[in-house]
Amino acid sequence: MIEAQRRFDLLTQRARHDVIEASVEHARTLYRQDQMEPGLAAQFRAAAAALAGEGTNADDTRRAWSALRERVRDVHVSRRLAEITDSLVLGATSGGEVSTATLTFPDNSYLIMMDHGLSNLTWLIAQLFVVSRRTPLLGHPPPGNPVGITAAAQALRLTTARIAGGGRAGVNPSLVLGRDELALAGALVREIDIFVLAHEAAHILLGHFSEDHSGLTAVGHPSQLLGRRPHEETAADLLAVTLQLDDMLSTGEGDDRVIALRLTAVRLFLALLELYERSMFVVQPTSHPPAAARWRTIVSERLTRWFDDSGRLQYDDIELVRTLRELDAIPRLSDAAAVHSGMGERLDRALWSFHEWSQVAALGHFLMPAPAEALAALTRWPGWPADADVESEIAGLVAEVLAAEEARAIVRAAVSGEQVVSRLAAAAGLTARADAARKDATTHTDPFPSWAIAAIAIDALTETIARWQR
Template sequence: MTVEELRARHVELLRSRRVVDHLAAAPCAPDTTRRYHTWTRVAAEPLRTRLERLAEVRLRPAAYHAGHLHDLQRTLDALQPEVLHLARVAGLPVTTPVLAGVFPTGTLDGVCVPVPGRGVLVLVNSALPDLLAAVLKIMTGALPQYGAPPLLDPDQASYALAEAVNAYLYGNGAVGATRLPELSGRRTALVGLMLRRAIQFVIAHELGHVLAGHLVGSRRWTDTRTPVGALDARSVGWPREHEADRIAATVLLRSLDELNPRELDAHEPCLVGALLLVLFLHEVTDRLADELGLAVPFAGSHPPPVRRIQSLVEHLADRLRTPRALDLAADVATWLEDQLAGVREWFRMVDEVLI
């Protein structure tokens, strides 16, 4: 058996631990996902209907849709080899067999699960891609710099964001928010690029732990509050979490090395914005969860997102090659912060419905 054959065997053994691979896909089943078909219809229903929709997710979380989980898994299957390739290019080859699997962990962070004698399984929260995609769509649809006129007015954007965050906090990692219409042109390109980069960052962060040997001295962390009950992962300590962020950023920045100055000027801000978007959302959702009295699985295993943001920005500052590379990230952070008051108001109103 060659080294590559042995590695392939390890991957197959890891694959047996992924929940999605044991779900029967139903590609021919009708898509019953609730959706908006046009941007003018977003949040156009009567107020009572919108509040009841938010309340429904809290009272009766959506069932896991096997087809959707398989779609998310295919995304991870496509992105993981790209991240492994970039790590090799950066001089950081991953020799441990690793496999990323979509799984309802309940946290925006990925979770490392060492499988003795097999490798490492990286569990990526099934709600993460949905939340990232929804937030990016809402942002690009609401802000005029991404297209004029905007697709969403402030009230529509506020409700759409509240619905996406509500689904993340209460939807148990299942599909809970109403699907937004498709974008076009520049908006489509920006959302697709940033979504891809954001998920790559989550995978690369977990690979950073593997590359730096963090799992060898890690301690077992069992959390009973995840959407699937008790789940074991590894806690490596805050300094090592910061190190994994830096490794992930270093690996992904190497993907820009072959770009010409014009391409670099377009792509580097998107990459930086995507890396920090994951941490911005982590900070916002953790803050809202705390205000709502919700348990956050594996809380405390990572540094506070604000510290991670500060540490990562300091790391990036000396490595970026375009003057405006941090501008898009700053715009995203400002927009999210500005939206929080509206999201809180929607949550206050739905609480009144539930009383």
């Protein structure tokens, strides 16, 4: 047995049989199997059987790897991928992390594991894109009753708020899709999986594994932070997108609709990571460049060189991605209500708890309010003395918090690049510091919104850190 297999068996937990059965049964009701084309129904049964046999999505990952290999036309790369496949174990884990890890072992075997936390998020953005789009995809016209684009974007933001607040990744609002929609979302997710695997394969092909760097992650979870090697990540992204399109690049011919599907998948994936990074971190993992920078590099170094008519493919102007960027003007507090009313019959109400997701929205609001919301909470606080210069008081508190040890530790982490700082940890530390800064002030029945002082301080810190990274 190769070492990668032994390690994989040690690392993965098998789901209990009754849990798998219940999941498959629920999926059966969800995907309106009676309406399915025979081919699609067969695919569904195969996926359910794989899930029932293994308890994970590992089978999807293996299919994506096969699809990647079939796409590569370059003889040398193709031969090398065949060699790698002989000593490769592909698996899925269910640790609730937004990550993919590649590990290498002394017997030259490799283990690539994609976590369900990441798979479930990519499945959600693919579904939301399909049901909210107003443009054709793979020749299929947009839905007659599309979900509002803002509600779709808010559903994604709400889901990442849950993770940022300390929740397990992969617990998403569940959606109901029709026949074609399911097939299209599946096609998008397959392309996302291919890109993620191509990125990991690129690290192996480019020789990025050495004795002192035996593991890399596609999206670094804090516990798996592995040091800063941005040039290798850029090289892996550029080779990944090349491998993903190699069948078309080598012949110089390709169906615009297929190219658009593949590029849309990559764009959605990196937009999702960008949203995750912004929601999750004040100082983000430095094992990979920020997702926004990764996409810009792919566009400038590859896509604009390959496709002169980028307007036709629209890979850089996707409405859902644009809307995600514009969400800052909408309070996070409204996210649960927007999903509740905006998703209509697309929302799987058997699994949707409005109460629970409202709490997630409130948590997101406290962790990451818009600057105007934080300022409004402070100026509206009824406990200010009548003669107080409120603006100066707020500015003084923010300055005091920024000078405190907790804020200095965040700056040090960003400078050294050796430690991540989550929003949750930063908010807890700086809110406590803002509370302490007011310890001599008069008490009032309305608690002072120290969280808002912390939020303004965090905003200032993230702005500064983002400028360093540019």
